[in-house]
Amino acid sequence: MVAITRVKESIYTPAEKAPEPNLGSEIIPKERYISKEFMQLEWDRMWSKVWLIGCREQEIPETGDYITTDIGPESLLIVRGEDGKARTFYNVCNHRGNQVKFDECGNSRTLQCAYHFWEYDLTGRLINVPDEQDFTQGCPKDQLSLKAVKTETWGGFVWFNLNPDAEPLAEYLGVIPQHLDPYHFENMSMVMNVTVDWDCNWKTSVDAFNEVYHVQCIHPELSYTIDDVDIQIDLYERHNRYLVPFKTYSPRLNEDLQEVPEALADELRAIGMNPDEFEGRVPEIRRAVQEYKRENGDKLGIDYSQFNDDQLSDDYHYMIFPNITMNVMAESMMMFRQRPHESDPNKMYYDVTMYVTVPKTGEAIAAGFMGAAGPPLPDHEHVKHGERSLGLVLDQDSVNLPHVQRGMNSVAYKGLWISGQERRIRHMHKTLMDYINGEYANDA
Amino acid sequence: MTAPAADIPFRFVAKTTDVEPGRTKCVPLEGRNVLVIHMPNGGFKAIENQCSHEKKSMEGGRIRAGKIVCPHHGANFDLETGKAVSAPAVLPITVYPVKVEGEDVLVQLIEPPKKPKNPFAIPGVQGF
Numbered sequence: 203m204v205a206i207t208r209v210k211e212s213i214y215t216p217a218e219k220a221p222e223p224n225l226g227s228e229i230i231p232k233e234r235y236i237s238k239e240f241m242q243l244e245w246d247r248m249w250s251k252v253w254l255i256g257c258r259e260q261e262i263p264e265t266g267d268y269i270t271t272d273i274g275p276e277s278l279l280i281v282r283g284e285d286g287k288a289r290t291f292y293n294v295c296n297h298r299g300n301q302v303k304f305d306e307c308g309n310s311r312t313l314q315c316a317y318h319f320w321e322y323d324l325t326g327r328l329i330n331v332p333d334e335q336d337f338t339q340g341c342p343k344d345q346l347s348l349k350a351v352k353t354e355t356w357g358g359f360v361w362f363n364l365n366p367d368a369e370p371l372a373e374y375l376g377v378i379p380q381h382l383d384p385y386h387f388e389n390m391s392m393v394m395n396v397t398v399d400w401d402c403n404w405k406t407s408v409d410a411f412n413e414v415y416h417v418q419c420i421h422p423e424l425s426y427t428i429d430d431v432d433i434q435i436d437l438y439e440r441h442n443r444y445l446v447p448f449k450t451y452s453p454r455l456n457e458d459l460q461e462v463p464e465a466l467a468d469e470l471r472a473i474g475m476n477p478d479e480f481e482g483r484v485p486e487i488r489r490a491v492q493e494y495k496r497e498n499g500d501k502l503g504i505d506y507s508q509f510n511d512d513q514l515s516d517d518y519h520y521m522i523f524p525n526i527t528m529n530v531m532a533e534s535m536m537m538f539r540q541r542p543h544e545s546d547p548n549k550m551y552y553d554v555t556m557y558v559t560v561p562k563t564g565e566a567i568a569a570g571f572m573g574a575a576g577p578p579l580p581d582h583e584h585v586k587h588g589e590r591s592l593g594l595v596l597d598q599d600s601v602n603l604p605h606v607q608r609g610m611n612s613v614a615y616k617g618l619w620i621s622g623q624e625r626r627i628r629h630m631h632k633t634l635m636d637y638i639n640g641e642y643a644n645d646a
Numbered sequence: 647m648t649a650p651a652a653d654i655p656f657r658f659v660a661k662t663t664d665v666e667p668g669r670t671k672c673v674p675l676e677g678r679n680v681l682v683i684h685m686p687n688g689g690f691k692a693i694e695n696q697c698s699h700e701k702k703s704m705e706g707g708r709i710r711a712g713k714i715v716c717p718h719h720g721a722n723f724d725l726e727t728g729k730a731v732s733a734p735a736v737l738p739i740t741v742y743p744v745k746v747e748g749e750d751v752l753v754q755l756i757e758p759p760k761k762p763k764n765p766f767a768i769p770g771v772q773g774f
Contacts, residue, residue, distance in 0.1 A: 421765065556771060593765070594766075
């Protein structure tokens with residue numbers, strides 16, 4: 203059988219199990235997933251109070267680069283200023299309410315509304331009003347400039363918070379930078395950027411990525427590459443994580459595999475190991491991968507020095523409250539941003555972005571992984587559910603979720619009946635209800 | 647359905663009387679496991695006897711409205727196209743072209759649809 207051993211010492215990212223809070227065992231009312239009243243409460247007390255990822259810094263590298271991003275009923279405009287700073291504004295002109303930018307991204311010297319050419323500079327200040335003398339009440343610049351939103355950066359991402367009294371981002375993120383800085387997301391390159399319209403509540407999606415209980419049913423293929431049983435779950439203040447052993451197989455298979463499963467063999471070949479020459483037992487592969495990467499970091503062009511051994515093989519999966527779930531590997535990161543629909547609790551936007559660390563050796567580049575300058579920024583695709591494959595694993599999840607949402611709307615269903623291995627869901631609801639109940643209201 | 651390759655011969659797999667209407671029969675043939683299906687309203691279908699979900703046998707699976715229901719976890723597959731039409735399956739199964747000559751059911755052992763080696767791989771995305 204598989205026996206997972208874990209590292210005991212931390213290098214940078216703590217490996218220790220966090221103390222377990224008592225979160226109770228009550229049913230989680232389904233109304234949180236289907237009711238418009240609760241959706242409004244979420245907006246008023248949570249979405250408008252928390253730090254959210256707006257875009258990748260890489261998406262607005264030059265002065266005047268901008269991107270628009272929607273969260274619930276609001277559209278935000280994120281702009282790179284002449285001082286190099288990213289700023290976020292409500293995407294609305296204070297003249298007649300037109301959106302300043304309609305397109306997803308672009309570059310402009312100033313921010314000019316297309317309706318009557320009111321013009322703002324890159325700091326949001328109103329600088330030009332055609333026929334200004336015709337406004338008998340005047341056009342006071344301090345009142346009519348674009349409404350700015352708190353903006354900070356971490357991990358190569360631009361974050362914003364609609365609450366003008368919000369705590370600093372670092373305070374909000376809590377343990378997250380300490381845990382994830384060793385991965386250097388800021389140096390990773392984005393290789394995929396897709397938004398999918400999903401027919402489910404944003405939490406239905408977050409929940410699906412915060413438990414591995416479903417793996418045995420929905421993703422049977424993963425039984426041959428991951429251990430979905432020996433999971434370490436850590437619940438922090440707002441955020442949480444679980445550590446999933448990869449490069450191994452599931453104890454649920456209930457057998458001693460004698461041959462390296464094909465999917466696992468393929469993963470070994472991808473890093474230059476030869477599965478045919480592997481002389482150990484299959485459960486020893488995970489450790490062998492850790493040792494191989496430790497010894498061959500230079501050859502692979504990846505700096506593994508800030509990782510513990512488990513991080514070289516495993517998925518350190520984090521949830522940054524409320525809507526970021528990320529599969530974090532030593533060389534890559536797969537991030538899902540779940541955004542609420544503007545009006546319908548039964549719908550959401552599922553943003554799938556993928557990032558890789560560009561190997562730093564000529565050899566790795568010559569091996570065809572990617573060009574020396576790293577991959578070009580991918581175009582953003584926006585598709586409806588089912589229009590585009592996201593790969594087998596994510597397709598398997600996406601088939602199921604609309605049916606979960608339909609089921610939750612049934613009069614026969616009362617709410618979520620949560621197991622121990624699903625307790626990250628309960629923890630997320632604890633944080634959510636703390637916001638709803640005003641526990642974080644005096645944070646600033 | 648995968649286009650029948652003209653150069654793949656039709657091979658005998660069963661007699662029409664071997665399988666009652668609405669029933670299935672698994673026949674090993676040249677390294678494959680062919681599930682011969684006698685449709686409830688007549689006619690024959692043949693598939694590779696392996697659910698795309700957990701690779702289990704679908705022998706004895708119910709045939710309903712042009713679909714086979716996997717007896718293990720209830721995945722439904724369209725017997726015309728092989729497409730998975732219900733969870734927990736996502737990937738298609740192999741549907742073999744069939745013809746009936748007299749009392750003989752013949753199948754063409756076409757290649758199965760390709761399955762991704764790496765379940766996390768995303769079409770067109772390098773590094774995953």
